[in-house]
Amino acid sequence: MKRENKKRTVQQRNSKRLLMSSPLAMLFFLMLGCATDDTQTVTNFTQLVMFDEFSTDGAPDSTLWGFDIGTGENGWGNNELQYYTDRPENVEVVNGILLIKAQEESFEGSSYTSARLLTKDLFEQRYGRFEARIRLPYGQGIWPAFWMLGADIDENPWPGAGEIDIMEYRGQNPSLLIGSVHGPGYSGGNAISKEYTLENDRFDTGFHIFGIEWGPEYINFYVDDVLYNQITPADVTGQWVFNKPFYILINLAVGGSFVGSPNAETTFPQTMLVDYVRVYNIND
Amino acid sequence: MKNTKYINLQFLLLLSLGITFFSSCERDFSDEVVFATFPPNGDVFIDAFSSGLDYFPFVDAGADPEAFSVETEDVFSGSSAMRFDVPSFGNGFVGATFNTTANRNLTSFDALTFYAKASQAAAIDAIGFGIDGSTNNKFQVTLNNLEVSTRWEKYVIPIPDASKLISETGLFWLAEGASFAGDEGGYTLLFDEIKFEKLGTVAQPSPAIFSGQDLTEQTFTGSTVTITGLTQTFNLDNGVNRTATVAPSYFDFTSSDIEVARVSELGEISVIGEGTAEITAVLGGVSANGSITITSSGTLQAAPDPTLPQANVKSIFSNTYVNDTESNFTPGFGGSTTETTVASANGNDVLVYSNNNFTGILFENTVDATALTFLHVDVYVQQAGTEVGIQIRDVGANQMIETDPNTGFPIADDKDFRFDLTGLTVGQWTSFDIPLGGDIATQKNNLGALILTGGPNFIMDNIYFYTE
Numbered sequence: 026m027k028r029e030n031k032k033r034t035v036q037q038r039n040s041k042r043l044l045m046s047s048p049l050a051m052l053f054f055l056m057l058g059c060a061t062d063d064t065q066t067v068t069n070f071t072q073l074v075m076f077d078e079f080s081t082d083g084a085p086d087s088t089l090w091g092f093d094i095g096t097g098e099n100g101w102g103n104n105e106l107q108y109y110t111d112r113p114e115n116v117e118v119v120n121g122i123l124l125i126k127a128q129e130e131s132f133e134g135s136s137y138t139s140a141r142l143l144t145k146d147l148f149e150q151r152y153g154r155f156e157a158r159i160r161l162p163y164g165q166g167i168w169p170a171f172w173m174l175g176a177d178i179d180e181n182p183w184p185g186a187g188e189i190d191i192m193e194y195r196g197q198n199p200s201l202l203i204g205s206v207h208g209p210g211y212s213g214g215n216a217i218s219k220e221y222t223l224e225n226d227r228f229d230t231g232f233h234i235f236g237i238e239w240g241p242e243y244i245n246f247y248v249d250d251v252l253y254n255q256i257t258p259a260d261v262t263g264q265w266v267f268n269k270p271f272y273i274l275i276n277l278a279v280g281g282s283f284v285g286s287p288n289a290e291t292t293f294p295q296t297m298l299v300d301y302v303r304v305y306n307i308n309d
Numbered sequence: 310m311k312n313t314k315y316i317n318l319q320f321l322l323l324l325s326l327g328i329t330f331f332s333s334c335e336r337d338f339s340d341e342v343v344f345a346t347f348p349p350n351g352d353v354f355i356d357a358f359s360s361g362l363d364y365f366p367f368v369d370a371g372a373d374p375e376a377f378s379v380e381t382e383d384v385f386s387g388s389s390a391m392r393f394d395v396p397s398f399g400n401g402f403v404g405a406t407f408n409t410t411a412n413r414n415l416t417s418f419d420a421l422t423f424y425a426k427a428s429q430a431a432a433i434d435a436i437g438f439g440i441d442g443s444t445n446n447k448f449q450v451t452l453n454n455l456e457v458s459t460r461w462e463k464y465v466i467p468i469p470d471a472s473k474l475i476s477e478t479g480l481f482w483l484a485e486g487a488s489f490a491g492d493e494g495g496y497t498l499l500f501d502e503i504k505f506e507k508l509g510t511v512a513q514p515s516p517a518i519f520s521g522q523d524l525t526e527q528t529f530t531g532s533t534v535t536i537t538g539l540t541q542t543f544n545l546d547n548g549v550n551r552t553a554t555v556a557p558s559y560f561d562f563t564s565s566d567i568e569v570a571r572v573s574e575l576g577e578i579s580v581i582g583e584g585t586a587e588i589t590a591v592l593g594g595v596s597a598n599g600s601i602t603i604t605s606s607g608t609l610q611a612a613p614d615p616t617l618p619q620a621n622v623k624s625i626f627s628n629t630y631v632n633d634t635e636s637n638f639t640p641g642f643g644g645s646t647t648e649t650t651v652a653s654a655n656g657n658d659v660l661v662y663s664n665n666n667f668t669g670i671l672f673e674n675t676v677d678a679t680a681l682t683f684l685h686v687d688v689y690v691q692q693a694g695t696e697v698g699i700q701i702r703d704v705g706a707n708q709m710i711e712t713d714p715n716t717g718f719p720i721a722d723d724k725d726f727r728f729d730l731t732g733l734t735v736g737q738w739t740s741f742d743i744p745l746g747g748d749i750a751t752q753k754n755n756l757g758a759l760i761l762t763g764g765p766n767f768i769m770d771n772i773y774f775y776t777e
Binding site: 163164165196197198199200224225226227229230290292 | 507508509510512513515544546547548549550
């Protein structure tokens with residue numbers, strides 16, 4: 026029901042939105058066109074089907090975003106140190122930007138608090154172009170991510186459900202982006218992954234667009250106007266599970282096995298700024 | 310000779326043309342005028358001295374001028390590197406600046422970078438850029454204790470605010486030596502590919518004054534306070550926060566009340582009126598951590614003028630007498646929170662102590678007080694209930710301060726006498742004449758220090774030993 030409502034709203038605003046985003050889209054497809062060869066499948070994802078420009082101050086739109094609260098099991102499976110809340114201290118929309126704030130504070134037995142937003146049961150889609158414009162935080166032990174999980178995860182536990190990490194990043198490597206997929210037989214440390222270094226720049230000093238183009242049998246990873254990886258069934262060391270609906274997650278973790286703990290030089294609060302999240306589908 | 314004349318003639322001709330041009334048509338600079346700038350050359354030492362660069366060892370300070378050479382065997386890239394042979398303890402140190410005669414515009418860069426390697430793991434005492442005698446090191450940057458390893462690695466010294474560096478000559482400097490017997494010395498330091506670069510990854514500036522502390526200070530009109538602990542911190546692309554000590558001229562200082570206190574470009578605060586003013590700073594558009602709130606109680610009255618003849622006195626601190634010895638008023642004892650400034654009120658110097666827990670006055674030469682009987686000191690306080698402890702220390706024949714770190718009492722051949730300055734009246738000078746009694750009654754020929762405890766805020770003047 027909620028999804029239907031959302032879609033209707035989207036279509037009302039669609040024409041204006043598409044006009045605004047078309048130069049970017051054209052640029053992107055122009056680039057992609059140059060890089061195309063026989064083995065690539067290219068689809069034009071130009072129909073905007075979901076977007077959040079975070080234009081209303083306060084809590085994020087509850088028809089689109091839910092929250093994970095607490096510490097999960099073993100720090101969300103990664104020994105993460107933060108307690109996730111939905112308090113304005115950790116998540117709020119201000120001046121058109123979604124702020125996810127990691128705080129150093131004693132809270133429910135944890136030393137840090139932060140937030141994790143997800144569109145589970147609110148927006149789920151198979152295939153499409155998923156992108157967000159984000160300015161990342163920085164510092165040892167800071168771990169933001171923009172990612173997706175298979176919507177059948179409750180019946181089909183991770184890693185079987187599949188995971189697409191559109192953007193992962195370690196605060197101690199502020200110029201390095203990591204894009205990955207996890208699935209049965211290729212999860213955790215064995216994920217299919219690629220790193221991208223932003224030359225002479227960093228991800229915490231300005232906004233960057235992180236996205237994927239996902240169709241049958243391929244996922245393209247891009248940042249800004251750079252396509253830096255394509256993953257296909259031939260690349261994964263197990264079953265290809267990216268052929269069903271996925272939902273979106275955006276979170277800012279502190280510590281954990283992937284990044285290590287913060288140290289004395291990590292400053293708090295650390296804030297992840299999300300300008301927008303947009304999802305496009307194939308234009309048919 | 311002929312050639313030179315020819316050039317001069319040409320130059321004169323050009324100059325006269327220019328003069329004619331300007332005098333014949335009076336006008337303002339148009340919007341299109343672009344002022345000439347110095348060249349944006351970032352190279353310092355790639356495979357040779359860059360254009361105009363020269364070597365200036367700190368010979369007057371005791372640096373070994375022979376310590377520097379050009380290395381051609383062990384280089385990071387190209388044909389040569391800079392080599393410094395750090396002397397062993399007691400044999401001088403490596404200390405030099407590399408300055409150019411052709412000024413450089415460094416505004417398009419964000420860091421000084423270089424590759425370095427040492428023959429043993431070492432921490433370079435001080436390294437940076439911006440030594441320039443003609444500007445009194447206006448834009449000096451110093452990195453302390455830079456750790457270098459035994460393999461070639463790249464190091465980054467960020468520029469605090471490149472927009473200031475339009476005409477620079479001091480491109481690279483360092484000081485490294487064995488400062489005590491166990492310190493590293495007798496090893497080789499190599500540098501290669503020294504240059505200013507635009508990295509794009511020097512980010513998240515976090516400047517600080519007073520090392521990020523928010524201080525308060527009671528003072529009086531006519532005194533000056535120096536802003537210390539000036540640093541700029543950047544986060545580098547390897548996650549390291551790099552903090553350098555930077556010159557005050559990188560900062561813009563602000564006083565919340567310029568009728569109470571004003572700050573110069575050099576970070577000197579002049580207290581000019583009664584009241585309270587907060588001093589804050591900005592570097593490159595970023596507010597600095599740290600501040601000082603100065604409360605001035607107006608003009609400080611002068612301490613009573615000493616009346617004893619010079620012959621009866623061995624003075625430590627007084628404008629009335631010739632000093633018997635110079636002293637160190639800021640010994641920097643570990644754990645000390647004290648801030649000490651010498652302030653001048655109407656031409657008379659006083660010692661201003663703030664936030665004291667313990668500090669001392671260390672005599673550079675010991676005072677033989679065998680023929681003397683008293684220590685005189687004048688004390689001024691602004692808070693009721695202030696009490697100050699004073700310990701007169703005789704350091705014995707070995708001339709060394711020896712203290713039990715657990716009890717604080719003198720050990721070995723040291724003796725002391727302790728006295729509390731109490732009954733102080735707020736807003737007035739109180740004079741004390743402390744007998745050289747107790748343990749120093751019979752051992753006062755090697756007086757080496759006065760230890761000051763308590764307070765925490767007080768002003769002292771006219772500190773001298775005497776006989777009636």
